[in-house]
Amino acid sequence: MLPEIRSYLDEVRSHLHLDPATEMQIVREVYTYFRDSVDELQANGLSESEATKAAIESFGRPRVVARRMYEAHSKGSEIEAVIACLPHFIIAGLFISQLWRHPFWASIAFVSIVCVTLYGWWHGKPSWLYPWVGYSLLPLLIGGYAAAPVLGQAASSLFLGRGSFPSVWALLLVLALIGSSLWIIVSTTIRVVRRDWILASLMLVPLPVVGAWLLDLEQAGGVFQGATASVHQLDMSMALAFITLGVASATFVRLRQRVLKVGALLTVCTIAAAAIGHSFWGDYGFFGLLATSLLMLVFLLSPALIEAKIGHGEQSGEAWWESSMRWEEALAGHDRPV
């Protein structure tokens, strides 16, 4: 392949932000266009470099082509929008019914969410998947929260000489739990960011909400200390927050233009964060609201910084090109999104 064409296709691919199978299909198809176009232009008397230049110019700017292709593929169906908001509504249901306090029902909800996540993850990672992935990561966050007191006990004993040092086995277990949870959350986030940072934001948005809730409960005596009046009061606020996130996810899936997707997600989630902060901490003033909104905004935008650092695509450039030019896979329909 000519370097100019490869460089053009690389740039188109870097702005596609679609699932790997669709990206491969698009690049293969545009490549066939260049092959046909350059052949014809050469037959008309142009040199190879002139023909290549003319074909590339004729196709348009790579960013514009990538944006149009993104818009052709990005709009999910109504069913996909409903599936995308379901995990939010399941968790909202746990709070409305206060069933989150019952380990059996909470476990049933999370096991179901993890099963759907694994199904979607191994079946082409459709756009509805990412909210489910976010909720699948929640047990890891909650597990880390539950294990943190053992670390605190160890630190207090070691540095301040207060209390007894926990058993080595308990400490190792806690360290392994927190380490593996962090590893799963970070590696999943990086994999999603490699496809599209905005999907990572969509995925991670429940984590700060639940994190703030856990901190608030900690102040009220801890999640595992039993229900208190203030804990009850939070349940409806949490349910409303998750319903809002569900509506934001469904809107995200249905929108076609990327700029609107980003705008909708950032706006709704930032407002939701300010509302949650208000319900947790009461009237904490304009600057409190502003700080909560800004923190959420920075959190949602942080995957964009990670993407700028690690780049796009799960495979390195050379490996990706090798597999994308295996035409027998295309002929067998292997580049079709599942």
Add this chain to the structure above:
Amino acid sequence: MKDKPSKYVPDLLRGSTDTLLLFLIQERHAYGYQLIKEIERRSHGYFRFKEGTVYPALHRLENEGLLEGEWQELPNGQVRRYYRITEKGKYALREKMATWRDFTSAVNLVFRPVEA
């Protein structure tokens, strides 16, 4: 046919790209480059699609279920992605063509000189 299309053609084309593509694909299975050339040939060069708009349009029509794309290998070993119209696409094409006929008739009625 005019040699150089007016500046208004892109606006008109934007609204009729889907209809033109569906119509040509209904006649026979075709691939992107072939469709661009065919539209240009039939319109005597009046319609010159920017290639970067045709492929996204094909993908959008495929996602809407109006077209189906499939990779095919030619006898010379080259591989191309051919599109064929679906039943839903045929129905949509009929609707679009009927709308187009009504629209052009209405425009022609407006353009007709007023009789004294």
